[in-house]
Amino acid sequence: MIRRGFQVAARLGHHRAFGSSTDSMFSRFLPEKTDLKDDALPDASWCLDMLSLDQEFLEKTKSSGWIKLPSFKGKTQPNGAVSGPCPPFSGCDTAHLSPDKGDCRIFTRCIQVEGQGFEYVIFFQPSKKKSVCLFQPGPYLEGPPGFTHGGSLAAMMDETFSKTAFLAGEGLFTLSFNIRFKNLIPMSSLVVMDIEVEKIEDQKLYMSCIAHSRDQHSAHPSLAGVFLQLQLEEESPQ
């Protein structure tokens, strides 16, 4: 699904040459207003694994073509205007958006208390159309006692898929997704999600994701493996 953070990215459709420098592409994602806080930065709640992997990928952004995606809480514009393309689905009508509908937040940034909700950062590699998401679920995402809610994992995957799909092939909306759960994920532990675009055909992006603990390599999901397939309908940008 399109994210407000991508209204700038929507323009990229006109600039398909992603091969242009990493820096120039990255700068397109920076908001014009600089008072928005990037939530994808380390804070005191991040575990050591997450901090070290974050550092590892930051190094890769300098040398291996990876890009770190900033992440903002997001806000519909004060005048209520939809700050992104509205898809031509029946029933999709922006009339219900009133100027005073209050504070809206991207779901994965809805909990702003440090360390309690979704703590994550996404790195994207354009040349290989793959992403890595470092995710640490907080205590507000609990399901079974001491473990993460399956729905929160699904939400995090959906968010990562959406960003990757848009950057990799202008994917806009989730058509379907399937999850297979292999194991429970302890709360406040690091989950590494490896996302790849498997193929793009018939205006759909097919993607896969494997979530695992740091010890695992992406090719071999085991203890914390979750497999996800996602189809996105590709549309031309406005």
Add this chain to the structure above:
Amino acid sequence: MIRRGFQVAARLGHHRGLLGDPLILIFPAQFSRFLPEKTDLKDDALPDASWCLDMLSLDQEFLEKTKSSGWIKLPSFKGKTQPNGAVSGPCPPFSGCDTAHLSPDKGDCRIFTRCIQVEGQGFEYVIFFQPSKKKSVCLFQPGPYLEGPPGFTHGGSLAAMMDETFSKTAFLAGEGLFTLSFNIRFKNLIPMSSLVVMDIEVEKIEDQKLYMSCIAHSRDQQFTPSPQVKEPPAQPQALSCHHPPPEQTGGRKDAKDSSQAAVQKRSAVSNVEEKARKMRIKKKLLSQEWWLMPVIPAF
């Protein structure tokens, strides 16, 4: 997935014969079993000022059904792990599943769908369950903190809400404990703060797995759609969420070998040993002190 709220429901396994209509008659008397000793826990499944008119009226409609048609309203609490950090629920025998990481001071934990306590901003929902037909209805109103596309609900929040509803229904209908697999097909976007009605049914129970389906739609859809209605609703659908019945034994470790989406190989353990194991787990559940309020009705 097991919910802390189902620890008392585990006892129901002993009373399987009561499931069905006779169960409805004993509901009122046994409802008190589910009321917490501490009464400061707030039931979040009650109407508040943020509920839209559709949600209020449907809630009222189902409340009437709880009096006459065997429906049950499930209370819903924020949830809390015990202050000493003890795991207040069974830890499944998965490798890597280790409770040592739980420290006594790990702070406030919340059931994910009740993580946002600001009225009207997060998940506003109530679930009604009908034991005789093994079906549920969830009235869900996603708030502004669940935004995805501007003005519309995040698909992940809908998935989370469905997973929560499936979990409760699966446990009540057949002691389902964990989600094995979960498939969603999205048909349309859901406007924020609009009412979403989810109809969940248990399709079948076999090989220690519960197969369930859910259709999410706006209020305009009929609650009992006629078979002739072939056109899919305008709202997203979630189909084929699989929840397994209670614990597997060695079978679970074989799951990784399976190439099918939701299949676990049946354990070779004999029925007698399986029953004994179930009894041990249930006894363990009952022996722990849960001050966390379960989200189950009185049976």
